Amino acid sequence: MTFLGNQIAVAIGPVVLDDVERSIKKRCSEPAVISVRQPLCKSHFIRDFESRVAATIKKYKLISKKDRIVVACSGGKDSTAILYLLNKWFGNVTALAIDEGIPGYRNLTLEDLRNFCGRSDIPLKVLSYKKAFGFSLHEALRKVTVLPCNICGTLRRYLLNSGARGFTKIATGHNLDDEAQSIMMNFFKGNLGLAARLGPISGVVEDEKFVPRIKPLYFCYEKEVAAYAFLKKFGIRFNECPHASVSFRASVRDFLNGLEQEQPGTKQNIVSNFLRLLPKLKKRYAASASISHCSTCGEPASNGLCKACSYVNSLRESLQVKSFRKSF
Numbered sequence: 260m261t262f263l264g265n266q267i268a269v270a271i272g273p274v275v276l277d278d279v280e281r282s283i284k285k286r287c288s289e290p291a292v293i294s295v296r297q298p299l300c301k302s303h304f305i306r307d308f309e310s311r312v313a314a315t316i317k318k319y320k321l322i323s324k325k326d327r328i329v330v331a332c333s334g335g336k337d338s339t340a341i342l343y344l345l346n347k348w349f350g351n352v353t354a355l356a357i358d359e360g361i362p363g364y365r366n367l368t369l370e371d372l373r374n375f376c377g378r379s380d381i382p383l384k385v386l387s388y389k390k391a392f393g394f395s396l397h398e399a400l401r402k403v404t405v406l407p408c409n410i411c412g413t414l415r416r417y418l419l420n421s422g423a424r425g426f427t428k429i430a431t432g433h434n435l436d437d438e439a440q441s442i443m444m445n446f447f448k449g450n451l452g453l454a455a456r457l458g459p460i461s462g463v464v465e466d467e468k469f470v471p472r473i474k475p476l477y478f479c480y481e482k483e484v485a486a487y488a489f490l491k492k493f494g495i496r497f498n499e500c501p502h503a504s505v506s507f508r509a510s511v512r513d514f515l516n517g518l519e520q521e522q523p524g525t526k527q528n529i530v531s532n533f534l535r536l537l538p539k540l541k542k543r544y545a546a547s548a549s550i551s552h553c554s555t556c557g558e559p560a561s562n563g564l565c566k567a568c569s570y571v572n573s574l575r576e577s578l579q580v581k582s583f584r585k586s587f
């Protein structure tokens with residue numbers, strides 16, 4: 260599978276796609292380190308990967324000169340890779356991390372992130388569940404029976420959006436595997452309205468309090484991001500959230516990995532076909548979507564109370580949390 264078309268002649272920073280296209284077509288005697296799309300040596304793979312990310316930014320107009328970028332970081336491979344690249348190409352980026360309170364996991368990934376940001380001179384802002392909501396994920400899970408990913412789906416997004424105020428774009432580390440999973444999860448759940456929010460740049464409606472999200476790794480397989488992070492020696496751990504294995508996403512991920520093995524290109528096909536449908540979905544759901552503001556915290560909400568406030572309200576009694584603290 261080749262990835263470089265004539266339409267993507269673009270230069271961002273040191274990456275010039277025309278040059279990369281020529282050099283990859285040449286015979287290379289170096290040993291291949293990865294063979295996802297084609298066998299590539301270390302230096303050609305790195306150039307291939309960076310070119311594809313640069314092309315995605317260009318093609319979908321993810322970043323303009325006026326943008327102030329915050330990168331949603333977890334300390335994992337995907338967000339560290341995009342933090343590194345956006346800092347290298349555009350400079351002046353800020354890292355924003357959420358500490359859910361997952362002992363033995365998040366404290367370690369945050370340590371990696373702090374070290375990385377320190378070495379790269381990137382400002383880092385960390386918001387925690389404990390400080391914002393009065394309880395950590397660990398405390399919540401000890402007292403209530405709820406799927407951890409459901410809590411994080413709501414509360415992480417909430418803190419990322421409110422923590423990104425003042426910036427014009429939130430860049431996330433979502434890769435091709437993540438997007439194929441999200442598309443299929445929404446299809447399986449019959450939720451096309453949510454699927455309309457996917458794509459390389461998110462959102463169906465504009466609101467001054469809603470910071471658009473961009474996904475520059477949109478066309479990179481997870482394997483490729485992992486290889487890139489490994490080869491670039493970012494000094495991070497490659498472990499997964501201990502709660503990830505019990506989520507619906509994990510089932511869809513395993514299912515898609517199985518299909519990809521049987522039928523290579525499956526994930527890519529899901530995403531490319533979805534992108535053909537997306538303009539229609541956005542049009543259809545923009546008409547019915549309206550953003551109001553939460554009566555409790557003032558953040559964007561689809562009805563009177565935002566999802567985070569209603570979630571926190573429902574947990575408050577069991578967790579003995581007195582008030583919703585908005586302290587960020």
Ligand SMILES: [Zn+2]
Pocket residue numbers: 287288289299300301302303
């Ligand atoms: Zn090579």
Ligand SMILES: [Zn+2]
Pocket residue numbers: 553554555556557558564565566567568569
């Ligand atoms: Zn609220």
